[in-house]
Amino acid sequence: MSETFRVRIHKERLVFSAAHFITFAGNVCEPLHGHNYRVYAEIHGPLDENHYVIDFILLRDALQRIVDALDHRMLLPTDHPAIRVEETAGGEAGEVTVTYGRRRWVFPRQDCVLLPVANTTAELIARYIATELRASLGETLDSACDQLEVGVDECDGQWGVYRWTRKE
Numbered sequence: 001m002s003e004t005f006r007v008r009i010h011k012e013r014l015v016f017s018a019a020h021f022i023t024f025a026g027n028v029c030e031p032l033h034g035h036n037y038r039v040y041a042e043i044h045g046p047l048d049e050n051h052y053v054i055d056f057i058l059l060r061d062a063l064q065r066i067v068d069a070l071d072h073r074m075l076l077p078t079d080h081p082a083i084r085v086e087e088t089a090g091g092e093a094g095e096v097t098v099t100y101g102r103r104r105w106v107f108p109r110q111d112c113v114l115l116p117v118a119n120t121t122a123e124l125i126a127r128y129i130a131t132e133l134r135a136s137l138g139e140t141l142d143s144a145c146d147q148l149e150v151g152v153d154e155c156d157g158q159w160g161v162y163r164w165t166r167k168e
Contacts, residue, residue, distance in 0.1 A: 006147075007053045009060050010040035016071035018113075020120040023082065029100050035154040037125070039067055041133060044147035054137075054144040062136040066129055073113045075120045085114060122160025126152040130162050 019034040041063050045053045076085050076098060087109060088094040094109040117124040130150040134141055141148070151161045 004044060005047055005053050006042055006044040007056060007059065008040060008042040009056065009063055011060070014039045014063060014067050016067050016073075018070055018073050018075050020075040022119050022121055023080065023100070027101075029103065032105065037070075037122075038153040039063065039126075039129060040151045041130075042149040042151075043141070043145050044149075045144045046146070048144065054141065058137065058140065062133055063129075066132045066136065070113055070125075072111075074107050074111050075125070076107075076112055076114050077117045077120050077124075078114050079116055079118045081118070087114075122152045122154045122158065123162060124160075126150045126160045126162035130164055134164070 015036060015038050017034060017036050019032055021030045021032050023029045041059065043054050043059065047053060074096075076096065077083055078085050082100060084097075084099045086097045088097070090109065092110040096107045096109050096112045096114070098105045098107070115125070115128050117128055127150075129152065130148055133150065134145075134148065145166065147163060147165045149161060149163045151159045153159045
């Protein structure tokens with residue numbers, strides 16, 4: 001007999017509002033706009049000595065911290081081949097200048113999250129959140145997790161989902 005277990009965190013408060021734009025079809029760049037994103041995380045793995053996959057509270061709180069850091073921010077891709085993102089000196093008091101072709105935006109640094117992604121799609125935001133979650137929970141998650149899935153809903157049922165699976 002083979003058993004599998006999973007836990008899922010999907011709560012009303014796991015939401016963030018953020019602005020972004022993406023490029024597609026080679027050279028089309030959307031106008032700046034925003035979404036009210038919703039997030040869930042699901043972990044598959046064996047039961048531990050406490051008979052659970054991972055502590056719900058630990059997972060919930062870690063995911064909430066990541067979501068809160070994205071809330072009311074401008075999400076910018078730092079790995080896009082044609083979007084240039086540059087920070088000016090001044091730390092949080094500085095600015096971020098973004099260029100794409102002839103378009104140019106300037107944002108207060110404190111209002112931006114610079115994401116190590118090629119485009120700020122729901123799928124890549126889900127991967128970013130999963131990566132941050134794995135870093136935040138470290139060994140606790142690594143020992144519990146055979147598979148981690150994170151979903152990001154950008155518009156009432158339009159989900160981007162990322163799944164990480166442990167390689168055996």
